Amino acid sequence: MSFDLQSRLAERRAAHLYRQRPLLDSPQGPEVVVDGQPLLAFCSNDYLGLANHPEVIRALQRGAEQWGVGGGASHLVIGHSGPHHALEEALAEFTGRPRALLFSTGYMANLAAVTALVGQGDTVLEDRLNHASLLDAGLLSGARFSRYLHNDAASLASRLEKATGNTLVVTDGVFSMDGDLADLPNLCTVAKAKGAWVMVDDAHGFGPLGANGGGIVEQFGLGLDDVQVLVGTLGKAFGTAGAFVAGSEELIETLIQFARPYIYTTSQPPAVACATLKSLELLRSEGWRREHLARLIARFREGAEAIGLALMDSPTPIQPILIGDSERAMKLSALLKARGILVGAIRPPTVPAGSARLRVTLSAAHSEAQLERLLEALAACWPEVRDA
Incomplete structure (x- = not known):
């Protein structure tokens, strides 16, 4: 055969x-x-035209001259360089959250967050039109997995009634194939009523949305109490590469301790973090x-x-x-x-x-x-x- x-x-x-x-x-x-x-x-x-911006290019070049090219090892061994740390601090400040954690790709960030937070006996509820990385993360977590009707708070509420264990509600911020926005205010209200956490992958929202480019959470005026896990990618409006998860001190420490895609991956090149620090500055100021x-x-x-x-x-x-x-x-x-x-x-x-x-x-x-x-x-x- x-x-x-x-x-x-x-x-x-x-x-x-x-x-x-x-x-x-x-x-x-x-x-x-x-x-x-x-x-x-x-x-x-x-989205913001930063991928070939001369200042971002220069920041990458200077970063490579100072820090070399490869990350060398995982963050937990000897791969966590000064630029990585500075970028995490800048992203935490940008999102208004205590901490942020850097990942090499958005796919990895989503896999890491979901699988580190829920497992057997828990529940993960996802929008039907979520990105493939979010759906894969839910399936791989081992938690009870269910998809609610697209952007439908009533459909989510009915599934929350049957949820067991720790419950994580997961949605894109901007749906990448339709371009519509998650109805976050209503989804968060429904989740909060049942003690569920909300995770938002705002890959396509950071940069274009929000008064300062802070994405859908900023646009709707929501905080850490509403969206406990906030994910962003750096290869879109930021114009570079990688991703991050922003949240509480306890969330980030949990990911560092338990998120396999974080623990067992070589860090991104430090020069890319240098470039992203410059693109973040441009995103905010221009x-x-x-x-x-x-x-x-x-x-x-x-x-x-x-x-x-x-x-x-x-x-x-x-x-x-x-x-x-x-x-x-x-x-x-x-x-x-x-x-x-x-x-x-x-x-x-x-x-x-x-x-x-x-x-x-x-x-x-x-x-x-x-x-x-x-x-x-x-x-x-x-x-x-x-x-x-």
Whole structure:
């Protein structure tokens, strides 16, 4: 008996679900070179345009000169360098929490937090549309795992009635494929009434949301009492790499002692932490980036609705155009690419069957003229897909 990998791959191709990696031949930015072709890109999560910022680059270079390249070991052995510690302190201050803990990736941060907090005899309740890393964490924890209806506090309340042991409610802050916001005030109220903790992965909220870029928790005016576990990633609006968990002194010490993805992983390069300290400074001080981004979002929604495109309820830089059929979504993406514009088609299993879409993501680095170019291309290409 052998693994029939060929058949699995053939089935995925036939269903228009086969994925291929575009080869980026340039730095991140609105104008990129992909597979040798110059393109105007609307598919990066570099929401504030910091991934190729000259000051962030210089901070990385200086960090490498002072601290070398590799982390060398796990944080608990000899891999916890001065820049890592300084970044944790800065992130704690930024989020208004006593402590923050640095991770090498967002996937690891989510696995670490959930599996360290709940296990056999406990309960983890998750939004149906949560990111794959959160769902995997819930399943791997060994706790009783259940998913409530998307953004539905009543559905969560009914599941909380059946919860046993320590109960953790887990949600994205901004849902990465729909761009909508978690109804945190109501979810937190329901959870608090049952003594459950709330964990929010605000990977896509930090930077674009909140008066100071502090994300969805800042936007809703919630505190440590409401959201006990706050996760953020650094590879999106921060423009660098890695992730963090912010919370109480006891939470962070618990993760250091019990979170296997933290304990058994080499630390990120210290120079990356140096770069992130600079990008955090820019995120906080240059509010014009959020203001410009908000104007682009409003203009895109106005223009897309005028074309007759089906948008989703998103006030964020993530602006999905709902197509439905995977083949038609791929066709629209290809037509845009032929006009020099790159927008990724998102298909099942990343999104539910029948909800294939183009996921437009906007950045503060985009100009108004570049956005108009996207709208003009959509106006030209959409009838060909709509009427097919």
